[in-house]
Amino acid sequence: MEKEKTIDALNRLVEINNDRIEGYEKAAENTEERDLNDLFTKFEQTSRKCQRQLVSEINNLGGKATEGTTASGKFFRTWMDVKSALVGEDRKAILNSCDNGEESADETYQKVLADESEHLTSQQRSMIKEQLNMLKSDKNKIRTMLNSLVEA
Numbered sequence: 001m002e003k004e005k006t007i008d009a010l011n012r013l014v015e016i017n018n019d020r021i022e023g024y025e026k027a028a029e030n031t032e033e034r035d036l037n038d039l040f041t042k043f044e045q046t047s048r049k050c051q052r053q054l055v056s057e058i059n060n061l062g063g064k065a066t067e068g069t070t071a072s073g074k075f076f077r078t079w080m081d082v083k084s085a086l087v088g089e090d091r092k093a094i095l096n097s098c099d100n101g102e103e104s105a106d107e108t109y110q111k112v113l114a115d116e117s118e119h120l121t122s123q124q125r126s127m128i129k130e131q132l133n134m135l136k137s138d139k140n141k142i143r144t145m146l147n148s149l150v151e152a
Helices: 003-029 034-060 071-087 091-115 122-151
Strands: none
Touching (some): 003 034, 003 091
């Protein structure tokens, strides 16, 4: 197991969590609906917890955790700015944007588990799977809210 490959894989997950943190801060700013603000704050806290665990693991390996975000995350936040201005803080549009961001997070976690597994310890894989389950729970909450809008 090469430490640098492990650190790189963990840093990809740090980046996607940085994206989520900034994305949900932006999403909370773009709505005045209390339930969405509460939800987005919870999702941001989920990512902060994941980020802390990943950074701790990177530090334990003697690496340096990334502080940035992914290029696609920057695009997501920019798109949220434009979208909110165009649709006037539309609940469905905000939730759809968040759903797209969640898809990206899910794909990143799945890819790290599939492609980098040989560079991860069993404890690291377990931590990543646990985090993925938390993110999937968040994504399911968004999907439930979207479905309730369609049914209403």
